[in-house]
Amino acid sequence: MADSRPGPLGIVAGSGALPRRLIESCRAAGREVFVLALKGEAEPATVDGVPHAWCRIGAAARGFDLLRANAVTELVLAGAVHRPSLSSLRPDWRAAKFFAQVGYRALGDDGLLSAVVKELEREGFRVVGVDDFLEADALLPAGPLGRFLPDARATADIEHGLRLARAIGALDIGQAVVVQQGLVLGVEAIEGTDGLLRRCAGLRRDGPGGVLVKTAKPGQERRVDRPTIGVHTVILAAEAGLRGIAAEAGATLVLDRAEVIRAADDAGLFVVGVTAP
Amino acid sequence: MADSRPGPLGIVAGSGALPRRLIESCRAAGREVFVLALKGEAEPATVDGVPHAWCRIGAAARGFDLLRANAVTELVLAGAVHRPSLSSLRPDWRAAKFFAQVGYRALGDDGLLSAVVKELEREGFRVVGVDDFLEADALLPAGPLGRFLPDARATADIEHGLRLARAIGALDIGQAVVVQQGLVLGVEAIEGTDGLLRRCAGLRRDGPGGVLVKTAKPGQERRVDRPTIGVHTVILAAEAGLRGIAAEAGATLVLDRAEVIRAADDAGLFVVGVTAP
Numbered sequence: 001m002a003d004s005r006p007g008p009l010g011i012v013a014g015s016g017a018l019p020r021r022l023i024e025s026c027r028a029a030g031r032e033v034f035v036l037a038l039k040g041e042a043e044p045a046t047v048d049g050v051p052h053a054w055c056r057i058g059a060a061a062r063g064f065d066l067l068r069a070n071a072v073t074e075l076v077l078a079g080a081v082h083r084p085s086l087s088s089l090r091p092d093w094r095a096a097k098f099f100a101q102v103g104y105r106a107l108g109d110d111g112l113l114s115a116v117v118k119e120l121e122r123e124g125f126r127v128v129g130v131d132d133f134l135e136a137d138a139l140l141p142a143g144p145l146g147r148f149l150p151d152a153r154a155t156a157d158i159e160h161g162l163r164l165a166r167a168i169g170a171l172d173i174g175q176a177v178v179v180q181q182g183l184v185l186g187v188e189a190i191e192g193t194d195g196l197l198r199r200c201a202g203l204r205r206d207g208p209g210g211v212l213v214k215t216a217k218p219g220q221e222r223r224v225d226r227p228t229i230g231v232h233t234v235i236l237a238a239e240a241g242l243r244g245i246a247a248e249a250g251a252t253l254v255l256d257r258a259e260v261i262r263a264a265d266d267a268g269l270f271v272v273g274v275t276a277p
Numbered sequence: 278m279a280d281s282r283p284g285p286l287g288i289v290a291g292s293g294a295l296p297r298r299l300i301e302s303c304r305a306a307g308r309e310v311f312v313l314a315l316k317g318e319a320e321p322a323t324v325d326g327v328p329h330a331w332c333r334i335g336a337a338a339r340g341f342d343l344l345r346a347n348a349v350t351e352l353v354l355a356g357a358v359h360r361p362s363l364s365s366l367r368p369d370w371r372a373a374k375f376f377a378q379v380g381y382r383a384l385g386d387d388g389l390l391s392a393v394v395k396e397l398e399r400e401g402f403r404v405v406g407v408d409d410f411l412e413a414d415a416l417l418p419a420g421p422l423g424r425f426l427p428d429a430r431a432t433a434d435i436e437h438g439l440r441l442a443r444a445i446g447a448l449d450i451g452q453a454v455v456v457q458q459g460l461v462l463g464v465e466a467i468e469g470t471d472g473l474l475r476r477c478a479g480l481r482r483d484g485p486g487g488v489l490v491k492t493a494k495p496g497q498e499r500r501v502d503r504p505t506i507g508v509h510t511v512i513l514a515a516e517a518g519l520r521g522i523a524a525e526a527g528a529t530l531v532l533d534r535a536e537v538i539r540a541a542d543d544a545g546l547f548v549v550g551v552t553a554p
Contacts, residue, residue, distance in 0.1 A: 083460060088483035167448055171441055173461050183360060184450045187464040191480055199476060203468055206365035 008032035008051070009133065010072030010125070012063075013042040014079030017230060017255050018130065020046045022078050025134050034070040036063055041081050057084065061094035064123055075125040076133065077224040080192065083112075111172065113224050129223040130253070137257055140229070140273040142249035146261040148270035150244055154211055157182065158246040161213030162276055169217030175227050178242065180210030193229075197236035209243040215276055216251040229271070230255035231263045238267035249273030285309035285328070286410065287349030287402070289340075290319040291356030294507060294532055295407065297323045299355050302411050311347040313340055318358055334361065338371035341400055352402040353410065354501040357469065360389075388449065390501050406500040407530070414534055417506070417550040419526035423538040425547035427521055431488055434459065435523040438490030439553055446494030452504050455519065457487025474513035486520040492553055493528040506548070507532035508540045515544035526550030 009026055013019035013035050019042060026033045035042075035052035042054075051070070055063045067075070091099055102115040117127050131138050150158060161179040164187075168174055174188030178200045185203045188196040193214065204210065214227045229247055237245055245264075252273070254260055264271045286303055290296035290312050296319060303310050312319075312329035319331075328347070332340045344352070368376055379392040394404050408415055427435060438456040441464075445451055451465030455477045462480045465473040470491065481487065491504045506524055514522055522541075529550070531537055541548045 084482060164448055164450065167444070168464075171444055173441065173464060177466075184466045186466050186468065187445075187450060189454075189461045189463050191463065191476070195476075195480075199468070199472075203472075205361060 007071035007073055008034040010067050010070070010075040011035045012075065012077045013037045013046055013052075014077075014081040015041045015043065016079045016228070017232075018228060018253070019079045021255055022076065022130055022133055023050055029133070031133070034067070034072050036066055038079075038081065042079065046079075056090070057081065058089040058091040058095050060098060061092050064094065067125065073124070073126060075120060075127050076130050077113075077116075077127070078130045083190065117224055127223055129226075131226070134253070135257075138253055138255075140247055140249055140252040140254050142273045142275060145254070145257070145271040145273070146264040146269075148244065148264065148268060150211070150246070150270050150272060153181070153208055154243050154270070157211045158213055158272075158274060161211055161246065162215060162274060165213050165215045166218060166276055169215060170219075172217065175217060176212060176214040178210050178212050178240070180205055180242075181207060183210075185210055193233060194236055197233070197240045197242075200242070201240040204241045209241045212237050212242055212245045213247070213274075214245070214252065215248040222251065226253045227251060228253040228255060229260065231259045234260055234263040234267060234269060234271065238263075238269055242269065244270035244272065246270075246272050246274045249275055284348035284350055285311040287344050287347070287352040288312045289352065289354045290314045290323055290329075291354075291358040292318045292320065293356045293505070294509075295505060295530070296356045298532055299353065299407055299410055300327055306410070308410070311344070311349050313343060315356075315358065319356065323356075333367070334358065335366040335368040335372050337375060338369050341371065344402065350401070350403060352397060352404050353407050354390075354393075354404070355407045360467065394501060404500055406503075408503070411530070412534075415530055415532075417524055417526055417529040417531050419550045419552060422531070422534070422548040422550070423541040423546075425521065425541065425545060427488070427523070427547050427549060430458070430485055431520050431547070434488040435490055435549075435551060438488055438523065439492065439551060442490050442492045443495060443553055446492060447496075449494065452494060453489060453491040455487050455489050455517070457482055457519075458484060460487075462487055470510060471513055474510070474517045474519075477519070478517040481518045486518045489514050489519055489522045490524070490551075491522070491529065492525040503530045504528060505530040505532060506537065508536045511537055511540040511544060511546060511548065515540075515546055519546065521547035521549065523547075523549050523551045526552055 009031055011033055023033055035047050035050055037047050037052050037054045039054050039056050053066045098119055120127050157179040161177050164177045176188040176193045178185040185200045186196050216227055286308055288310050300310055312324050312327055314324050314329050314331045316331050316333050330343045375396055397404050434456040438454050441454045445464055453465040453470045455462040462477045463473050493504055
């Protein structure tokens with residue numbers, strides 16, 4: 001009789017705090033993991049003391065071999081990946097075959113991620129969402145997280161921002177916008193939300209500060225690329241002179257919820273889960 | 278019998294090289310001008326040796342008085358205006374009345390400019406486009422300006438960028454995007470094209486460089502806010518590692534065409550007028 005216990009959870013780890021958080025959640029739940037750490041993306045601390053191997057993004061054949069050699073059948077993609085140009089990717093034969101099939105340049109981030117998920121499933125892996133393995137409260141609920149609430153002016157900026165963020169997402173450009181008093185201070189593209197917040201610090205106008213609005217892209221492959229906020233997001237938002245953060249309820253991952261609330265309350269920022277119209 | 282000669286052309290001057298260029302074109306054509314220089318926007322050199330007065334953006338009543346006192350009936354809005362928040366605008370009674378009518382915060386840039394033009398016409402001024410007073414070749418023609426042409430890959434980036442720039446414009450966010458090998462490196466919002474190009478320098482990927490694509494917003498009030506490129510744009514594009522600039526033919530102003538061509542040829546960049554799909 002075959003052993004029905006699942007092997008270790010395979011974690012393909014990019015950058016940021018999410019992969020480590022996921023590893024800790026799995027450990028707390030007694031689930032073994034094997035981490036395929038992406039070179040140039042995952043941080044060394046992420047895989048500290050954890051079964052792992054490092055792999056280039058372009059080395060797909062080696063990646064598949066490593067996952068299979070470690071008895072992985074169930075797979076999570078976690079963390080951010082700084083999407084490389086095709087020329088810097090140096091694809092091996094397996095990656096080149098995939099890119100030739102999907103047309104690397106023709107795809108936006110979202111299209112590419114969906115294609116990657118399909119390809120992993122074709123290789124026999126079951127791809128699951130990171131939130132299946134995090135605490136139950138990892139997803140942002142509707143309503144405020146901390147003590148502060150948006151006033152009428154901030155609410156108007158949130159509504160305007162939501163409409164724009166959805167449109168930007170539908171174009172597969174990014175997930176986030178910053179709006180202040182009706183003015184669009186910035187739109188997220190490849191620089192990511194941290195980069196967006198940093199540059200908005202220099203673009204703010206006098207008067208009540210702006211709002212960061214972040215949503216899932218319509219049709220986004222949620223198993224691999226959920227919008228995420230963490231303590232870092234709150235700190236950068238405060239430094240940019242913003243009054244708060246609004247993100248899509250039920251779709252956004254909140255890393256270290258208690259710390260996010262503490263940071264927001266300390267800085268006088270609201271963090272609110274909103275529902276896209 | 279009334280004097281049928283028009284008074285001086287009124288030039289409401291914002292920042293950048295365009296207002297001065299316009300003044301020089303008028304002088305060459307023998308047309309007198311009176312410049313209303315916007316404080317914090319227009320550069321002192323713009324009004325050097327030219328009949329002018331300085332005026333805050335929020336001081337609409339004073340602005341109207343100055344224009345009438347100088348016999349202005351025909352008016353051009355030229356140069357960029359760093360749109361302020363309502364709180365830093367300190368509107369006088371006349372500006373406050375206008376903003377109360379149009380709802381300052383509810384309007385994007387384009388909506389606001391259209392409303393400003395309507396208000397100026399209601400006050401009895403004839404608002405004309407800056408290109409009526411510039412050299413005949415001030416508008417970008419279709420096709421290449423200099424020696425270099427986009428190759429197939431750059432052409433694909435231009436097409437992708439055009440689609441996105443039109444969409445961004447329809448949302449009244451901005452006029453420009455930077456695309457490299459299908460990746461959207463950046464989207465212009467309130468920071469303007471120069472700011473976009475500066476930050477894209479740090480976002481470029483290996484391999485063939487990206488393309489700046491700039492279009493008029495659909496429904497844009499072309500009398501007051503045409504997309505503009507100049508030598509400065511070419512230099513910043515080169516510094517950002519781009520391969521070229523594509524802008525909407527027949528809608529984009531080219532400042533100092535001969536110098537733009539020389540700068541582009543020297544830097545190995547293409548500058549091409551394209552037609553939006």
